[in-house]
Amino acid sequence: MTKAQEIAYDLREQIRSGRLTPGMALPSESKMMSQYGYSRETIRAGVRLLIEEGLVVAGQGQGKYIREDYPPVVWNWTTLESRSRHANAVEGRTAGDQWASAIAENGNAPRQEISVSIVVPPPHVRERLGLPADGLAVARKRVRYIDNRPYALADSYFPQELVSGTPLMEPRDVSAPGGVLASVGLVQTKYVDEISVRMPTHQEAEQLGLPAATPVAEHTRTGYDADDRPLRCMVTILPGDRHKILYEVSTD
Amino acid sequence: MTKAQEIAYDLREQIRSGRLTPGMALPSESKMMSQYGYSRETIRAGVRLLIEEGLVVAGQGQGKYIREDYPPVVWNWTTLESRSRHANAVEGRTAGDQWASAIAENGNAPRQEISVSIVVPPPHVRERLGLPADGLAVARKRVRYIDNRPYALADSYFPQELVSGTPLMEPRDVSAPGGVLASVGLVQTKYVDEISVRMPTHQEAEQLGLPAATPVAEHTRTGYDADDRPLRCMVTILPGDRHKILYEVSTD
Structure with a gap:
């Protein structure tokens, strides 16, 4: 273990044990220098390891803080945005879409900013929709907020010919007992989910207000x-x- | 857009367009300083943005390189490690476990390092297995390699009373047409998957040879x-x- 790793290990243990709590400032560099007996450079290298792990975030100026996590939200993808199961869950309700209903049921306040446009979809979307190279899609782009904090970006793409002239073209929540597809007479019987894990793009980090790492x-x-x-x-x-x-x- | 963001934007476009390809070194700082007309500090800040996004990795010494991605592997979790579906897929076969079979079917070479131990499981595992505070589990910890590169860490925990004295206690691949649980007479009829996304711990990064970001x-x-x-x-x-x-x- 290098000296920097030793410092990171010690601070990590303090976070785990609760001696350092979310939102709390790390001790100053000078204080850690005298505490550990190491150079400023070594202290910085140790703190940088924790920043890279996402346990510590850099504030304005020199301050470093223990990351404050958002209240975590669990999204059940087997029921969310899925036609048949959800149909039972919201039978008889009309307000809000499936996501908003699920959040509200949990006692939180959902809000969405929706924009609708007709676009040439990104290549991986075009491929999945089986559209030709110049094929158009209707894009419903949403920024999803919970309790006024940004939680997710959700962009839906529909082949233009399927939804042209339907309520899906309007920039507002689409509410329907069987989901948005059912509302325009389309029946989804299967879905394929692909999940990738990566660092955000600069634009995503800005839209969602993401701390580093x-x-x-x-x-x-x-x-x-x-x-x-x-x-x-x-x-x-x-x-x-x-x-x-x-x-x-x-x-x- | 700051000057650093401008540099990052330009380099990002060069990566996207294929002018900079995976494994290629970035131009030297001096070269970028004369190309962009900005200070060394600004060039470094721009490159740091790309390192944080995971597009660029720092090599030994001063070198910075476009990240070389591993050949991506798609794991279908609806069939992998799931009892009933897999039973059909490997009917009549005996070699290797489900994961190894899936990788081999794809033309790649799977390998696992397996260690078996009796442990007090981590709290979140204990909770999911419904074990008391001092309850023991049999842990099968695997490092999974594909074509001799580390791809994943997979740790399975079984309540000790369920698997004591069975082949699951042995540190080798467990092969069975219906999966490892079926091999000891247990029938899995439902599973719940939870997926979190985070930065790796220092230990995980070392075991898997992960580049920064x-x-x-x-x-x-x-x-x-x-x-x-x-x-x-x-x-x-x-x-x-x-x-x-x-x-x-x-x-x-």
Whole structure:
């Protein structure tokens, strides 16, 4: 173990044991220099290890703080944004979309900023929707807030020919007991989810207000009808510090 | 956009367009200073942004390189490590476990280092297995290699009373048509998967040889029998630069 690793190890233990708590400032460099008996450079190298691990964040100026985690939200992807199961859960309700309902049921306040546009979709979305090179899609781009803090970016893409002239073209929440696809007469019978883990782009970090060293999951759900025709591709960016992804599957 | 962001933007575009390719060294600081007309400090700040995004990695000494991604491996978690579906897939085969079979079917060479021990499991595992505070579990800890490169850490925990005296206590691949649980007479009928996204611990980074700014998914699968009794808890650490997680679910 190098001296820097030794310092990181000690601070990590203090965080784990609760002696250093979320939001608390780290001791100053001078204080740690006298405490550990190491040079300023070594202290900095040790703190940098914790910043890279995401346990410590750099504040304005010289301050370093123990990361304050967001209240974590668990999204159950086997029921969320899935036609049939959700149909039962919200039977008879009309307000809000599936995501908003799930958040509200948990006692939190959901809010979405929605913009709708007709776009040439990104290549990986075009491929999943089976569109030709110049094929157009209707994009519903949402920034999802919980209790006024940004939690996720969720962009849904629909082949233009499937949703043209429907309420999905309007920039507002679409509410329907069977989900947005059912609301325009489309029946999703299967979905394929792909999850990648990566660092955020600069733009994502800005939109979601991410501290340094905060990775994201990129969750791509492609929904199909009974004839294996792709109906929708939804790309959700989920910051790791405020989400847990859940699947519940019966193997019968 | 600051000057540093401008440099990062330009280099990002060069990576995207393929002018800078994986493994290639970035131009030297002096070269970029004359190219952009900015100070060494500004050039460094720009490059640091790309290191934080994981697009650039620092080599030995001063060198900075475009990240070389591992050949990505897609793990379908709806069939992998799941009793019933896999039973069909490997009917009549006996060699290797489910993961190894899946990798070999794809034309790659799987290898696992397995250690078996009786442990007090970590708190979140103990909770999922419904064990008392002093309850013991059999831990099968694996480092999984593909083509001799480390790809994942997979630790399975079984309540000791369920597997004591069975082949699961031996530190080798357990092969069985219906999966490891079936091999000891246990039938998994449901599983719950939880996925978190975070930076790796120092130990994980060392075991998996992770470059800086490489986040991981922590995938926790808890398997239950028909009476909702927990049979197994498997914690898999999947580095984002070499994995995609896949789920295929029918909503019927």
